[in-house]
Amino acid sequence: xMLGKREVSMAKVSQAGAGKxxxxxxxxxxxxxxxxxxxxxxxxAAWHSSISVNPPLFGVSIAPKRFTLELILEAKxxxxxxxxxxxxxxxxxVGGISGREGDKFQRWGIEKEKPLKTSVPILKDAYACYECxxxxxxxxxxxxxxVGEILASHFxxxxxxxxxxxxxxxxxxxxxxxxxxxxxxxxxTIRHLDRKVYGKR
Amino acid sequence: xMLGKREVSMAKVSQAGAGKxxxxxxxxxxxxxxxxxxxxxxxxAAWHSSISVNPPLFGVSIAPKRFTLELILEAKxxxxxxxxxxxxxxxxxVGGISGREGDKFQRWGIEKEKPLKTSVPILKDAYACYECxxxxxxxxxxxxxxVGEILASHFxxxxxxxxxxxxxxxxxxxxxxxxxxxxxxxxxTIRHLDRKVYGKR
Numbered sequence: 508x509m510l511g512k513r514e515v516s517m518a519k520v521s522q523a524g525a526g527k528x529x530x531x532x533x534x535x536x537x538x539x540x541x542x543x544x545x546x547x548x549x550x551x552a553a554w555h556s557s558i559s560v561n562p563p564l565f566g567v568s569i570a571p572k573r574f575t576l577e578l579i580l581e582a583k584x585x586x587x588x589x590x591x592x593x594x595x596x597x598x599x600x601v602g603g604i605s606g607r608e609g610d611k612f613q614r615w616g617i618e619k620e621k622p623l624k625t626s627v628p629i630l631k632d633a634y635a636c637y638e639c640x641x642x643x644x645x646x647x648x649x650x651x652x653x654v655g656e657i658l659a660s661h662f663x664x665x666x667x668x669x670x671x672x673x674x675x676x677x678x679x680x681x682x683x684x685x686x687x688x689x690x691x692x693x694x695x696t697i698r699h700l701d702r703k704v705y706g707k708r
Numbered sequence: 709x710m711l712g713k714r715e716v717s718m719a720k721v722s723q724a725g726a727g728k729x730x731x732x733x734x735x736x737x738x739x740x741x742x743x744x745x746x747x748x749x750x751x752x753a754a755w756h757s758s759i760s761v762n763p764p765l766f767g768v769s770i771a772p773k774r775f776t777l778e779l780i781l782e783a784k785x786x787x788x789x790x791x792x793x794x795x796x797x798x799x800x801x802v803g804g805i806s807g808r809e810g811d812k813f814q815r816w817g818i819e820k821e822k823p824l825k826t827s828v829p830i831l832k833d834a835y836a837c838y839e840c841x842x843x844x845x846x847x848x849x850x851x852x853x854x855v856g857e858i859l860a861s862h863f864x865x866x867x868x869x870x871x872x873x874x875x876x877x878x879x880x881x882x883x884x885x886x887x888x889x890x891x892x893x894x895x896x897t898i899r900h901l902d903r904k905v906y907g908k909r
Contacts, residue, residue, distance in 0.1 A: 519863055520862065520863055521861075522824075522860065522862075523825065524764065524858065525858040526863075526872065530872050531790055531861075532738075532790050532874075533874065533881060551903075554758050555757060556757045556767070557769070558769040558849070559769070559848050559849025566853070568760070589732055589733050592899075596906055599902065600903070600906040600909055602903040602906075603903035604907040621722075623724065629720075636720075637726065645846070647855055648763045648764075649761055649763075650759055657725065658725070659722060660725065660727055660732075661721065661723075662720055663720050663721070667731070670728075670887040671727065671886070671887075672731045672886045672889055673732070673885055673886075682883075682893055685871075686869070687903065688873055688898055688899070690897050691894050692885070692893060692894065693891050694891075696892050698793075699889055699890075702752075703804055704800075705797055705803075708801055
């Protein structure tokens with residue numbers, strides 16, 4: 508199993524500031540959804556993270572000019588939809604225009620499923636989704652950090668293992684690499700490394 | 709090129725709450741470093757994100773009991789080190805014990821490089837690192853959201869493309885899948901999907 512060709516002895520470049528720092532790591536492409544004032548809207552988001560187990564909280568970083576942010580602050584809820592690589596074109600499309608220019612759901616025929624606890628659109632094409640109630644938003648620099656409590660989750664059970672990890676034989680999340688590039692997690696390089704065992708070495 | 713076997717027509721399970729929601733997406737394994745009171749410490753973190761471009765801000769979610777958090781609040785700075793799959797054992801090791809139990813750097817012979825703007829340890833084995841000045845910390849649920857401004861970055865230039873995206877032919881970041889499982893981004897499935905083009909479809 509060939510895992511990489513990296514020479515660990517290479518010298519690093521050091522620079523003040525961040526450079527194009529957001530490209531330094533791959534991250535899952537998500538589509539954030541919202542329903543407010545009779546309208547649905549959605550946007551792509553690559554800057555997001557789980558941030559608490561109990562209560563289950565999830566954060567998304569959104570630029571203030573985004574129409575979706577305006578609607579989230581109005582509706583006080585949002586959805587997070589994790590997308591498979593088969594729908595990477597949709598991710599790129601949704602990220603390419605603003606909902607102020609027209610209804611993205613109609614334009615690309617995006618199919619919705621019923622939410623359980625909120626009114627946020629659940630995307631049929633997502634492999635997993637959260638319904639979140641807005642609990643906080645805070646401006647950090649040029650973005651707003653939007654935090655929601657996960658009130659309900661939707662996922663395709665057959666795409667996960669018994670331990671609820673992703674079964675990569677069955678689903679390939681779209682990983683965004685920056686610079687308009689997408690890939691997937693490799694299926695043939697999975698390693699099990701138990702921290703309890705390795706912490707004792 | 710086989711991208712996935714997913715049937716998009718599968719029915720989703722819907723449930724109240726989040727379940728094991730943090731496993732719904734892969735994320736890059738990072739090692740957070742700190743230097744305070746003459747001590748170095750480090751911990752693994754999978755819950756993190758870029759959150760602002762200008763100023764460049766980066767957030768990490770850390771449990772309050774973590775020794776590293778105590779030291780970050782004391783030092784008012786921290787490092788973020790992105791790890792390649794070749795060092796996944798080190799990621800698992802660092803995640804397996806607390807720095808209160810002993811010096812992790814000494815225990816596993818972790819090599820350090822010189823920081824540029826702070827006193828945080830830069831890991832020689834990382835493929836890219838940020839030096840951050842703490843600008844905020846806020847409790848969200850059972851974790852603390854720690855936000856830093858990236859004052860300096862270190863990376864191996866030959867591992868990145870001209871557009872500063874990762875060159876996956878040369879570096880394989882360790883992706884954590886949950887349940888102690890790791891993989892890498894696939895090299896042979898990269899797609900270029902320009903949002904400006906797709907947004908106009």
